[in-house]
Structure formats: structure tokens, C-alpha cells
Amino acid sequence: MSASVLILYYSKHGSVARLAEKIAIGVGQAGAEAIIRSVQPLSQDEEPEHAIVQAADLKRCDALIVGSPVRFGVMAAPLKAFWDQTSFEWIRGDLIDKPAGVFTSSGSMHGGNESTLLGMMLPLLHHGMLLCGIPYSESALNSTEQGGTPYGPSHVSGMSGNKPISRDEHQLCLAFGQRIATLTLQLISGKQ
Numbered sequence: 001m002s003a004s005v006l007i008l009y010y011s012k013h014g015s016v017a018r019l020a021e022k023i024a025i026g027v028g029q030a031g032a033e034a035i036i037r038s039v040q041p042l043s044q045d046e047e048p049e050h051a052i053v054q055a056a057d058l059k060r061c062d063a064l065i066v067g068s069p070v071r072f073g074v075m076a077a078p079l080k081a082f083w084d085q086t087s088f089e090w091i092r093g094d095l096i097d098k099p100a101g102v103f104t105s106s107g108s109m110h111g112g113n114e115s116t117l118l119g120m121m122l123p124l125l126h127h128g129m130l131l132c133g134i135p136y137s138e139s140a141l142n143s144t145e146q147g148g149t150p151y152g153p154s155h156v157s158g159m160s161g162n163k164p165i166s167r168d169e170h171q172l173c174l175a176f177g178q179r180i181a182t183l184t185l186q187l188i189s190g191k192q
Helices: 015-029 055-060 077-084 087-092 113-126 167-191
Strands: 004-009 033-038 063-071 099-106 154-156
Touching: 004 015, 004 055, 004 167, 015 033, 015 063, 015 099, 015 154, 015 167, 055 087, 063 077, 063 113, 063 167, 099 113, 099 167, 113 154
Parallel strands: 004 033, 004 063, 063 099, 099 154
Antiparallel strands: none
């Protein structure tokens, strides 16, 4: 039995891309395949680190994890533009009953991480997805002094964007990827 988890993100300065890669490690540790994709940037000057997502990626995935930097307390415009173009997938029900989760990065500790995570959940709910967060059984949620929330992994990158991912942030990314992959595998095995 195999499951694919699509990790879809937008990253301007690289912090969100690093989180995506760490979440992908957790997905793999749980025995699922992680597929990392980026959304199309709005600026032609930006070069994504991973391949641009295609509509077929959404249809084929068994679970979806979505990431964005914080932009004034909400998801970045390229990710919002992506969701605005998914009406056909919504009509077909391509994402219904698939596990989903969100992750983010901000420059400051109280820079809008939680509001961004909650806002990114809205399109997932409209698509009929099953939202997953991080339970407090993950000890890093209680010890973190930077990012990390029950709504999904987060990172505080510093105002210059060069702060490394902390040990707790790293652990929460791994646990999040493992959790969504495990739940996805359980759902798939129950359908067979």
C-alpha cells in the first residue's frame, strides 16, 4: 500500500521551502511518498526551488499539506491566486475526504503565524478536506521558544529571514509530516 502526500507551498526567501523539505522527511519516515511542488510566483523575477504544481498533482495526491509565508496576517498572494484557480477541482470534488494541513513562516514571533495558518485552512474546508494539526502530545509544542502551533508547523525566520529552523520547529515539522502520512495510510487501508 502506497500513499502520496503533496506538499504545496509558496516561498519568497526560502524559509517556507525549508519547512516543506523537513515536513517531507516526516512523510517519508511514516512510509508515504512526499511530492514537493511550488505555486507559480506572481513575479517573473522569482525562480521557484521546486517544480510548479499542475492540476493533475491535486487529483492524484492522497493528502495535501500547504505552506505560505505570512503576509500581513494572511497567506501570500501567489498561494491565494492558486486557490482562486481551483474551481474546476472543487466542482469535481478532487480533494474531498483527503487529509490536509498547513504550515507557515514569519519574520517575527507575533507576526501573524496563527492567523495565517487558520486562513489557509479555509480553502481546504471548501474543498471538503479533512484538517489535521499537531496534538499537544508532541512535547516540542510545549517547549518551543520560536515557532510551532497546534494548527501546524511554523517558523520565526527573523526580520532578515536568516534565522535557522530551531530544534523544536524541526521536530514539529517531522511530527506533522508523519502524522498526516500515517492518517492517510490508515484511510487508504480502510477503503480497500
